[in-house]
Amino acid sequence: MYQYKTIVSNNDVDFRFELKVTAIFRLFQDAALLATQESGTDSISLSKRNIDWVITRMDVEILRLPKCNEEITIITYPGRDLLMVYPRHFIIKDSNDKIIIRSSSIWALMDATSRKVITDRNIIDKLPPESSPDELPLPQKIEMPIDKTFIEQRKIHYSDMDFNRHMNNVRYVELLIDVHDFEFYKKYRPSFISLNYIKEIKEKETVSIYSSGINPEFIGVTNDDIPSFIGKVTFVEQ
Structure with missing residues (x-):
């Protein structure tokens, strides 16, 4: 298992001086990159071979949000x-x-040109599988309820992109979190988040954001009425 210690930066905390939920996903991205560099299967190395890592599903359980300047250990x-x-x-x-946060995720390899999933199992060296009794079960498919409420439209800009030339994984989470405002988050915080990444979103595209339900709440992001992303969030009182 790859692990390292880090300090929660003041740039990554909210008004409660707790780690922002969106910052959790950035920490996970960084941890995955660092953990795969030695084997040459990190996203930077694979991009030189015209291969992209793409996330398809992720679950995150938040037991407690660490405070600003708190030391944490990230394991992946x-x-x-x-x-x-x-x-x-x-x-x-x-x-x-x-344990204060745990997550499970499912990834695939994609040809950067054709944007098709790579089925060749020998395209990268196999990573020796590991397990822990503390791990979260693998994420499942989410179904967006038929009855939903339109929230808003957003145009995707250059700053939303990552080096894969599509909207960054964390940006989807920011869209999800931004469905609610400051007054809401004074009372509640996410305790469990499930994400399904369905179709990539690119620069200059306009997405529509929908909500359904209360707790859990489903958040859907569509592009030309085609689902791009579905999130499911359970909240707890602060």
Whole structure:
């Protein structure tokens, strides 16, 4: 298992001086990159071979949000490969070795030119699978309810893009979080987030954002009425 310690930066906290929910996903992205560099299967190395890592599903359980300047340990490891997808798990612990956040995710490899999933199992060296009794089960498919409320439209700009030339994974989470305002988050915080990434979104495209339900709440993002992303969020009182 790959792990390292870091300090929660003041740039990554909210008005409660707690780690922003969106910052969790950036930490996971960084951890996955660092963990795969030695094997040459990190996103930067693979991009030179015209290959992209794409995330398809992710679940995140938030037991507690660490405070500004708090030391945390981030742990990540690959699960057992499943056909054409690659599971990866994440765990965040506090200085007392107590789990405060855990996550499971499913990734695929995509040809950067054709934008098609790569089915060749030998395209990268296999990562030895690991497991932990503390890991979160793998994420499942989310169905967006038929009855939903339109929230808003957003045009995707250059700053939303990553080096894969599509909207960054974390930006989807920001769209989800921004469905509610400051007054809402004074009372509630997410305790469990499930994400399904369905279709990539590119620069200059306009997406529509929908909401359904209360707790859990479903958030859907569509492009030309075609689903691009579905999130499911359970909230707890602060």
